[in-house]
Amino acid sequence: MLSLATSLLWLDLAAVAVFGATGALAAARRKHDIVTFGFFAALTGVGGGTLRDVLIDAPVFWVGRPTYLVACVVAAIVIWFVGWGQGRERVLNWLDALGMAAYTVVGALKALSLGAPPLSAIVMGIMTSTFGGIIRDVLAEQPSILLRREIYVTAALAGAVVFVGLHQIGIAPAIAGSAGFATAFGVRAGAI
Amino acid sequence: MLSLATSLLWLDLAAVAVFGATGALAAARRKHDIVTFGFFAALTGVGGGTLRDVLIDAPVFWVGRPTYLVACVVAAIVIWFVGWGQGRERVLNWLDALGMAAYTVVGALKALSLGAPPLSAIVMGIMTSTFGGIIRDVLAEQPSILLRREIYVTAALAGAVVFVGLHQIGIAPAIAGSAGFATAFGVRAGAI
Amino acid sequence: MLSLATSLLWLDLAAVAVFGATGALAAARRKHDIVTFGFFAALTGVGGGTLRDVLIDAPVFWVGRPTYLVACVVAAIVIWFVGWGQGRERVLNWLDALGMAAYTVVGALKALSLGAPPLSAIVMGIMTSTFGGIIRDVLAEQPSILLRREIYVTAALAGAVVFVGLHQIGIAPAIAGSAGFATAFGVRAGAI
Numbered sequence: 001m002l003s004l005a006t007s008l009l010w011l012d013l014a015a016v017a018v019f020g021a022t023g024a025l026a027a028a029r030r031k032h033d034i035v036t037f038g039f040f041a042a043l044t045g046v047g048g049g050t051l052r053d054v055l056i057d058a059p060v061f062w063v064g065r066p067t068y069l070v071a072c073v074v075a076a077i078v079i080w081f082v083g084w085g086q087g088r089e090r091v092l093n094w095l096d097a098l099g100m101a102a103y104t105v106v107g108a109l110k111a112l113s114l115g116a117p118p119l120s121a122i123v124m125g126i127m128t129s130t131f132g133g134i135i136r137d138v139l140a141e142q143p144s145i146l147l148r149r150e151i152y153v154t155a156a157l158a159g160a161v162v163f164v165g166l167h168q169i170g171i172a173p174a175i176a177g178s179a180g181f182a183t184a185f186g187v188r189a190g191a192i
Numbered sequence: 193m194l195s196l197a198t199s200l201l202w203l204d205l206a207a208v209a210v211f212g213a214t215g216a217l218a219a220a221r222r223k224h225d226i227v228t229f230g231f232f233a234a235l236t237g238v239g240g241g242t243l244r245d246v247l248i249d250a251p252v253f254w255v256g257r258p259t260y261l262v263a264c265v266v267a268a269i270v271i272w273f274v275g276w277g278q279g280r281e282r283v284l285n286w287l288d289a290l291g292m293a294a295y296t297v298v299g300a301l302k303a304l305s306l307g308a309p310p311l312s313a314i315v316m317g318i319m320t321s322t323f324g325g326i327i328r329d330v331l332a333e334q335p336s337i338l339l340r341r342e343i344y345v346t347a348a349l350a351g352a353v354v355f356v357g358l359h360q361i362g363i364a365p366a367i368a369g370s371a372g373f374a375t376a377f378g379v380r381a382g383a384i
Numbered sequence: 385m386l387s388l389a390t391s392l393l394w395l396d397l398a399a400v401a402v403f404g405a406t407g408a409l410a411a412a413r414r415k416h417d418i419v420t421f422g423f424f425a426a427l428t429g430v431g432g433g434t435l436r437d438v439l440i441d442a443p444v445f446w447v448g449r450p451t452y453l454v455a456c457v458v459a460a461i462v463i464w465f466v467g468w469g470q471g472r473e474r475v476l477n478w479l480d481a482l483g484m485a486a487y488t489v490v491g492a493l494k495a496l497s498l499g500a501p502p503l504s505a506i507v508m509g510i511m512t513s514t515f516g517g518i519i520r521d522v523l524a525e526q527p528s529i530l531l532r533r534e535i536y537v538t539a540a541l542a543g544a545v546v547f548v549g550l551h552q553i554g555i556a557p558a559i560a561g562s563a564g565f566a567t568a569f570g571v572r573a574g575a576i
Contacts (some may be wrong), residue, residue, distance in 0.1 A: 035538040042507065050439065055242065055252050060439050063495075066503035111255075119258035123234065134331065139518065139528055144331055154227040247434065247444050303447075311450035315426065326523065336523055346419040 012049075012061075013071050015102035018095045019132050020045030020072035024079035025092045026140040034080055040136060041076035042069060047132035052107050052124055056114050093192050096133060100152070101185035103129035104159040105177045109167075118164050125160035126153060129184070151191035159184025204241075204253075205263050207294035210287045211324050212237030212264035216271035217284045218332040226272055232328060233268035234261060239324035244299050244316055248306050285384050288325060292344070293377035295321035296351040297369045301359075310356050317352035318345060321376075343383035351376025396433075396445075397455050399486035402479045403516050404429030404456035408463035409476045410524040418464055424520060425460035426453060431516035436491050436508055440498050477576050480517060484536070485569035487513035488543040489561045493551075502548050509544035510537060513568075535575035543568025 023044025024037045032040075046062045046069070053060045062068035107128025111121040130153060137144040163180025167173065215236025216229045224232075238254045238261070245252045254260035299320025303313040322345060329336040355372025359365065407428025408421045416424075430446045430453070437444045446452035491512025495505040514537060521528040547564025551557065 033538065035541055039510070039537045054246055054438055055255060057251060059441060063439060063500055063504045063508075066501050066507075069503055069507055116255055117258050119261055120255045123258075123261055124255075126231070138330060138522060141528070144333070153231050154225065157227055246438055247447060249443060308447055309450050311453055312447045315450075315453055316447075318423070330522060336525070345423050346417065349419055 011102055012106055013068065015099045015106065016045040016049070016062075016068050017071040017075045019048070019099040019103070020075035021079050022092050022096045022099065022133070023072075023136050024076040025095075026136050026142065027076075028079060029140065029142075034076070037076040037080050038073050040140070041072040041079075043139065044132045044136040045072040045075065047135045048103055048107065048128040048130065049132075051131045052110060052128040055124065055127070056111055056116060058110070058114060090192075097155075097185055097188040097192060100129045100133070100156060100188060101159055101181045103132075104156045104184045105163050105180045108160050108164050108180070109173065109177065112164065112167060118168055122157070122160040122164050125163070125180075126156045129156045129159075151187060155184050155188035155191070158187045203294055204298055205260065207291045207298065208237040208241070208254075208260050209263040209267045211240070211291040211295070212267035213271055214284050214288045214291065214325070215264075215328050216268040217287075218328050218334065219268075220271060221332065221334075226268070229268040229272050230265050232332070233264040233271075235331065236324045236328040237264040237267065239327045240295055240299065240320040240322065241324075243323045244302060244320040247316065247319070248303055248308060250302070250306060282384075289347075289377055289380040289384060292321045292325070292348060292380060293351055293373045295324075296348045296376045297355050297372045300352050300356050300372070301365065301369065304356065304359060310360055314349070314352040314356050317355070318348045321348045343379060347376050347380035347383070350379045395486055396490055397452065399483045399490065400429040400433070400446075400452050401455040401459045403432070403483040403487070404459035405463050406476050406480045406483065406517070407456075407520050408460040409479075410520050410526065411460075412463060413524065413526075418460070421460040421464050422457050424524070425456040425463075427523065428516045428520040429456040429459065431519045432487055432491065432512040432514065433516075435515045436494060436512040439508065439511070440495055440500060442494070442498060474576075481539075481569055481572040481576060484513045484517070484540060484572060485543055485565045487516075488540045488568045489547050489564045492544050492548050492564070493557065493561065496548065496551060502552055506541070506544040506548050509547070510540045513540045513543075535571060539568050539572035539575070542571045 020041035023040035023042070026044070027037045027040040050060050050062070052058075104125045108121045108125030110128075111124035112118075116124060134144055136142075159180045162183040163176050166176035166179055171179075212233035215232035215234070218236070219229045219232040242252050242254070244250075296317045300313045300317030302320075303316035304310075308316060326336055328334075351372045354375040355368050358368035358371055363371075404425035407424035407426070410428070411421045411424040434444050434446070436442075488509045492505045492509030494512075495508035496502075500508060518528055520526075543564045546567040547560050550560035550563055555563075
């Protein structure tokens with residue numbers, strides 16, 4: 001069986017890759033070159049977690065462990081070869097929902113583990129999960145997820161509250177995290 | 193009588209709430225939901241101070257003390273219930289001027305107290321007081337305060353120069369701060 | 385003869401001033417006042433290096449040494465008096481190419497010297513050299529360098545790979561840096 005730490009690492013890598021893929025898809029909208037694909041993938045993939053680490057004064061997660069950058073580059077290459085065409089928008093939305101739900105939990109968990117109060121941890125979860133997409137939309141000059149009349153921040157908020165709330169009353173991280181992930185993804189899925 | 197430290201805390205909380213209110217008003221422009229109100233309020237309210245703390249490598253002020261986030265949420269709720277309608281634009285401008293003047297002084301003071309040279313403290317005061325509004329305008333897709341043909345950065349610059357200048361020649365922080373606040377607010381008020 | 389450290393400081397100051405000048409030129413596009421010139425110059429000039437220092441948790445380079453801010457102010461004043469008119473766009477592009485090439489090398493070198501792995505150092509070089517221009521374009525509401533169908537990030541990537549690669553196989557920093565600078569500038573120059 002995987003240990004919790006190893007599972008979290010894989011979850012984290014998967015969320016980075018999935019967010020990175022949405023960044024590459026945003027680049028694809030304008031038929032950019034492969035380098036811009038990679039750049040958007042990296043900015044979107046690690047943007048939220050970078051903000052989180054800077055705010056809680058932790059070493060920025062990808063600087064010492066470039067595996068995360070590799071995950072973004074791989075995501076960009078995959079999107080480059082198979083990514084666009086019919087249904088791209090839908091795929092983008094679903095990938096984004098998965099990444100958002102995972103990042104909400106990972107962001108709040110890391111803040112809690114470094115001693116942040118619950119309310120700050122909730123905000124950190126929301127920022128981690130939305131900031132990458134905000135950067136992507138601003139740089140790709142798309143209407144921001146914040147301005148689309150859709151349930152996005154609300155989904156992250158719901159997931160973060162469920163996770164941090166369960167964690168505060170002593171539920172094991174794996175269970176609290178799964179519940180938070182399911183909540184964020186479920187609320188978002190209902191709006192797609 | 194209030195001590196200087198307590199006065200500063202209240203001034204700081206008031207500036208965060210006032211900036212937060214301008215963020216919520218920006219969200220109101222598009223009739224967003226309450227969560228987006230809160231998100232814009234938080235980004236605008238704590239954005240400038242967050243940048244300041246990251247740049248001078250101080251612990252980010254709101255992470256360990258979520259009272260600031262509560263102030264933003266309260267501001268968002270107040271705006272949600274009473275905020276828009278006739279004259280919203282004017283209220284936004286005046287609130288923004290108050291927050292800008294307060295943040296200019298608070299930002300420069302914090303930088304000075306951590307040993308930054310005077311010129312850096314002036315720049316830090318300007319960044320603290322303008323960055324929240326810049327984020328708000330970029331994310332709300334409004335013309336940035338930087339691009340409106342108005343005296344805004346100039347007002348912050350004037351206030352920061354007055355405050356840091358008086359502080360450098362030995363004037364007490366409360367007096368130097370009041371003079372800086374009055375200068376920034378006065379210059380901005382003349383332009384509204 | 386200048387020592388390597390002194391040369392690097394001068395290279396760094398020159399890159400900051402040159403980037404600052406591009407920021408002031410962007411402000412000139414809308415006939416702004418001198419303060420906005422200075423503000424854009426500072427944001428563009430120190431933006432990329434600030435991001436780099438925050439990400440590798442080094443003290444932000446300009447906070448303790450305001451000479452860099454002076455360089456941006458000087459650049460803004462020069463542009464204010466001589467800057468626009470015919471050919472401004474071309475000058476902007478060439479200055480930007482010089483600044484980008486210098487920053488790519490400086491950014492990657494600083495990351496390496498603080499122990500970052502090669503891949504992270506390459507990304508840091510790219511971010512340092514592109515982030516100032518990205519901020520400038522977003523705030524000036526111009527199409528971002530990321531979206532123009534031009535070779536920009538690619539040039540930074542090429543320069544960073546050449547520099548870090550040569551550095552990793554033991555070439556002296558001055559030679560590896562010159563090769564990286566020439567590569568980034570050459571690739572970009574071919575696209576202007």
